[in-house]
Amino acid sequence: xxxxxxxxxxxxxxxxxxxxxxxxxxxxxxxxxxxxxxxxxxxxxxxxxxxxxxxxxxxxxxxxxxxxxxxxxxxxxxxxxxxxxxxxxxxxxxxxxxxxxxxxxxxxxxxxxxxxxxxxxxxxxxxxxxxxxxxxxxxxxxxxxxxxxxxxxxxxxxxxxxxxxxxxxxxxxxxxxxxxxxxxxxxxxxxxxxxxxxxxxxxxxxxxxxxxxxxxxxxxxxxxxxxxxxxxxxxxxxxxxxxxxxxxxxxxxxxxxxxxxxxxxxxxxxxxxx
Amino acid sequence: xxxxxxxxxxxxxxxxxxxxxxxxxxxxxxxxxxxxxxxxxxxxxxxxxxxxxxxxxxxxxxxxxxxxxxxxxxxxxxxxxxxxxxxxxxxxxxxxxxxxxxxxxxxxxxxxxxxxxxxxxxxxxxxxxxxxxxxxxxxxxxxxxxxxxxxxxxxxxxxxxxxxxxxxxxxxxxxxxxxxxxxxxxxxxxxxxxxxxxxxxxxxxxxxxxxxxxxxxxxxxxxxxxxxxxxxxxxxxxxxxxxxxxxxxxxxxxxxxxxxxxxxxxxxxxxxxx
Numbered sequence: 001x002x003x004x005x006x007x008x009x010x011x012x013x014x015x016x017x018x019x020x021x022x023x024x025x026x027x028x029x030x031x032x033x034x035x036x037x038x039x040x041x042x043x044x045x046x047x048x049x050x051x052x053x054x055x056x057x058x059x060x061x062x063x064x065x066x067x068x069x070x071x072x073x074x075x076x077x078x079x080x081x082x083x084x085x086x087x088x089x090x091x092x093x094x095x096x097x098x099x100x101x102x103x104x105x106x107x108x109x110x111x112x113x114x115x116x117x118x119x120x121x122x123x124x125x126x127x128x129x130x131x132x133x134x135x136x137x138x139x140x141x142x143x144x145x146x147x148x149x150x151x152x153x154x155x156x157x158x159x160x161x162x163x164x165x166x167x168x169x170x171x172x173x174x175x176x177x178x179x180x181x182x183x184x185x186x187x188x189x190x191x192x193x194x195x196x197x198x199x200x201x202x203x204x205x206x207x208x209x210x211x212x213x214x215x216x217x218x219x220x221x222x223x224x225x226x227x228x229x230x231x232x233x234x235x236x237x238x239x240x241x242x243x244x245x246x247x248x249x250x251x252x253x254x255x256x257x258x259x260x261x262x263x264x265x266x267x268x269x270x271x272x273x274x
Numbered sequence: 275x276x277x278x279x280x281x282x283x284x285x286x287x288x289x290x291x292x293x294x295x296x297x298x299x300x301x302x303x304x305x306x307x308x309x310x311x312x313x314x315x316x317x318x319x320x321x322x323x324x325x326x327x328x329x330x331x332x333x334x335x336x337x338x339x340x341x342x343x344x345x346x347x348x349x350x351x352x353x354x355x356x357x358x359x360x361x362x363x364x365x366x367x368x369x370x371x372x373x374x375x376x377x378x379x380x381x382x383x384x385x386x387x388x389x390x391x392x393x394x395x396x397x398x399x400x401x402x403x404x405x406x407x408x409x410x411x412x413x414x415x416x417x418x419x420x421x422x423x424x425x426x427x428x429x430x431x432x433x434x435x436x437x438x439x440x441x442x443x444x445x446x447x448x449x450x451x452x453x454x455x456x457x458x459x460x461x462x463x464x465x466x467x468x469x470x471x472x473x474x475x476x477x478x479x480x481x482x483x484x485x486x487x488x489x490x491x492x493x494x495x496x497x498x499x500x501x502x503x504x505x506x507x508x509x510x511x512x513x514x515x516x517x518x519x520x521x522x523x524x525x526x527x528x529x530x531x532x533x534x535x536x537x538x539x540x541x542x543x544x545x546x547x548x
Contacts, residue, residue: 115538119531131541151470151533153427154542179501185469188500192466195459196425226462227453257393259425264389267405268428 001244002139004166004200005035008219008232008239010208013047016059020045020067027074027083030238036078036139040085041206041219042114042147042170043098049211053096056124060090063111068103076105080138085204086146086170088125089113095126100144100170102135110135110144115155118148132159132167140165140245147171150190150203160197161260165224165248167193169203175214184218187228195226198251198259200243207236224248275516276413278440278474279309282493282506282513284482287321290333294319294341301348301357304512310352310413314359315480315493316388316421316444317372323485327370330398334364337385342377350379354412359478360420360444362399363387369400374418374444376409384409388420389429406433406441414439414519421445424464424477434471435534439498439522441467443477449488458492461502469500472525472533474517481510498522 007026011019023044030038042048045067046059061067067087075081082104089099089111098114098121113128114121132143132155143164149155150169159167173186182188187203194201205218219232221241230241251260281300285293297318304312316322319341320333335341341361349355356378363373363385372388372395387402388395406417406429417438423429424443433441447460456462461477468475479492493506495515504515525534 115541116536118536119528122530127538129538129541148531148536152537153431153467153470154537154539157427158542182501185500188462189466189470192463193427196427196463226459227456254393256396257422262390262392262422263426263428264401264403265428267389267403268432 001242002036003034003240004037004039004202004221004243005030005033005238005240006039006202006204006219006221006232008205008207008217008237009041009044010236011041011044011047011206012208013049013059013210016046019047023085024070024074026238027071031074031078031081033240035240036080037082037166037168039168039202039204040170041204042086042172043088044085044170046088047210048172048206049213050124053124056088057096060088060096062090063101063108068101068108071103072105072107075103081105082137082139082142084144084168084170096124097128098125098146100146102133102142102144104137112144112146114146114149116148116152131162132164134162134164140248142166142168144168147173150186150193153193156193156197160199164199165245166200166202166243169201171203172206173216173218175216183228184216186216187218187220190220191222191226191228194222194224196259198224199248200224275518276310277308277514278311278313278476278495278517279304279307279512279514280313280476280478280493280495280506282479282481282491282511283315283318284510285315285318285321285480286482287323287333287484290320293321297359298344298348300512301345305348305352305355307514309514310354311356311440311442313442313476313478314444315478316360316446317362318359318444320362321484322446322480323487324398327398330362331370334362334370336364337375337382342375342382345377346379346381349377355379356411356413356416358418358442358444370398371402372399372420374420376407376416376418378411386418386420388423390422390426392422405436406438408436408438414522416440416442418442421447424460424467427467430467430471434473438473439519440474440476440517443475445477446480447490447492449490457502458490460490461492461494464494465496465500465502468496468498470533472498473522474498
């Protein structure tokens with residue numbers, strides 16, 4: 001059993017230094033509360049609402065930036081702890097990516113570059129072209145993707161088929177109205193992705209109005225059975241849930257029915273076609 | 275705008291004649307209430323809980339059976355009306371399929387054979403191997419799939435990519451417990467499939483204990499935005515909602531973001547692999 005924390009914080013595109021302080025504070029709080037895996041929002045180091053490509057580039061940092069040394073140090077305070085958070089990445093190739101890093105006490109274990117860029121993001125970022133990482137840890141086989149990626153069922157399926165047991169999703173879900181009593185729509189999407197892939201999903205959303213943009217405050221932890229087991233709700237905060245990665249290992253619905261074995265991939269060619 | 279009806283009835287595997295009467299009564303009630311599209315459960319003509327392959331075969335009927343003449347006659351009483359319901363099909367090839375028929379005033383427009391068979395169903399049925407039909411009607415481009423098919427995101431995506439605007443889903447969802455306040459899990463899956471494909475989804479579930487098996491009573495109509503807009507609840511009944519197929523035609527989330535155009539199919543090869 002692993003304790004997962006999703007930290008809903010308020011990055012600020014005009015306060016880069018403060019973003020690092022707020023992220024570190026959330027990590028420390030979560031680890032002190034016994035978290036084994038801490039998930040932070042998309043672009044937690046930089047904020048989201050850029051006004052220009054130059055501004056995004058100025059906020060971009062390489063995958064070996066000092067902040068990841070800090071996260072490594074924090075992770076090393078708790079055996080096996082894993083930290084995942086989003087950052088604007090300045091690639092070796094000179095491009096700027098919307099990325100997420102997975103860090104443990106040994107350093108950066110994986111970097112993922114968002115493949116499905118949302119709305120105006122192509123103005124600021126180059127799209128990634130690698131599939132989500134699949135990282136073996138003492139808390140299970142962990143994967144990550146970012147925000148809008150979760151809305152593509154091919155992508156969540158692909159992560160699950162590759163062996164992801166707990167999918168960690170830094171996100172910035174822009175505010176959208178919803179009917180009374182309904183969950184955030186993206187959380188519903190995440191819950192269905194969890195259920196049909198028998199894979200736990202933990203989403204860390206952001207909060208805090210940024211340049212007039214509000215957010216869905218949808219940070220949630222979803223079991224491999226597809227039930228939302230913890231939510232932050234409005235405002236800053238951290239939600240915790242105990243998740244056993246082993247629950248994601250069997251894809252069986254019943255003795256005879258199995259979410260993976262019952263696939264008919266020979267009939268799915270059309271899904272991959274443009 | 276088209277009025278959709280999902281009819282939650284109680285087929286009985288020991289009363290084949292009564293099943294036809296109950297189905298016709300539900301169709302008549304729905305059409306009298308102004309329904310343009312009436313969806314009935316999976317295996318509505320036969321019941322579900324077979325004890326043997328012989329019993330399933332005895333209940334199987336061909337796609338030109340008299341019941342479809344009756345449905346055609348009923349559909350012809352309302353211009354453009356479409357009726358969809360499940361039946362145990364005796365194929366020309368001698369196999370028994372878990373199928374659904376789409377009927378309008380002109381006759382049977384399409385038959386779909388369930389591709390993803392659930393649990394013990396392979397004892398009774400041969401799996402289909404054709405993709406869901408895509409049928410142009412005065413109420414939009416209609417598709418259909420059956421029950422467990424909906425749990426395969428490749429299948430719903432494929433139907434949507436093929437142009438389905440309203441997906442009609444005859445289903446028999448066996449009872450499964452759920453946390454207080456939560457919707458039926460399969461409805462949550464359907465809602466996410468609707469949302470991420472921008473495609474309306476109408477599911478007709480069954481009710482009535484059959485040979486000790488209970489059901490989720492999950493009949494629901496879901497908008498292309500992914501919100502549940504009508505539900506039957508427990509017991510027999512019909513839920514109605516007005517759905518505009520045109521709402522499924524644009525896949526745009528925003529001016530710049532589009533659920534289909536933003537796909538990266540060149541990266542999805544793995545999803546189709548066994």
